[in-house]
Amino acid sequence: MFSHVMVGANDIEESKTFYDAILATLGVPPGFIDDKGRVFYITQAGIFAISKPINGEPATFANGGTIGFAANSPEQADAWHAAGLANGGSTCEDAPGVREGGAKLYLAYLRDPAGNKICALHNMQADA
Numbered sequence: 001m002f003s004h005v006m007v008g009a010n011d012i013e014e015s016k017t018f019y020d021a022i023l024a025t026l027g028v029p030p031g032f033i034d035d036k037g038r039v040f041y042i043t044q045a046g047i048f049a050i051s052k053p054i055n056g057e058p059a060t061f062a063n064g065g066t067i068g069f070a071a072n073s074p075e076q077a078d079a080w081h082a083a084g085l086a087n088g089g090s091t092c093e094d095a096p097g098v099r100e101g102g103a104k105l106y107l108a109y110l111r112d113p114a115g116n117k118i119c120a121l122h123n124m125q126a127d128a
Helices: 012-024 074-086
Strands: 004-008 039-043 046-051 067-070 097-100 104-111 117-123
Touching: 012 039, 012 046, 012 074, 074 104, 074 117
Parallel strands: 004 046, 067 117
Antiparallel strands: 039 046, 097 104, 104 117
């Protein structure tokens, strides 16, 4: 359904370091910086990108918005979360763990260095 997701950042290098670390835990190679200073992570499943806002204003996060990354296991989601904390992210929401509300999901939430809310999600029902 989605071709790509792009988030804003005020410090591209800081954000690249953060996303290189967390996405590596999901098997994604380091991002590359294009000639406009944007960072791209290209996979078979889609593209994730980081950019300074083109209007020149500071990047801000979406209140109520979350970008979710698929994890293959709870352990992979935990590694993603730990890599984020070690590379400038901060925890938000509840601690990583199982949530049930129609589906049994393992979730780990972070705020990236620019304040964007992101999540690693493993659908535990797919394991059954």
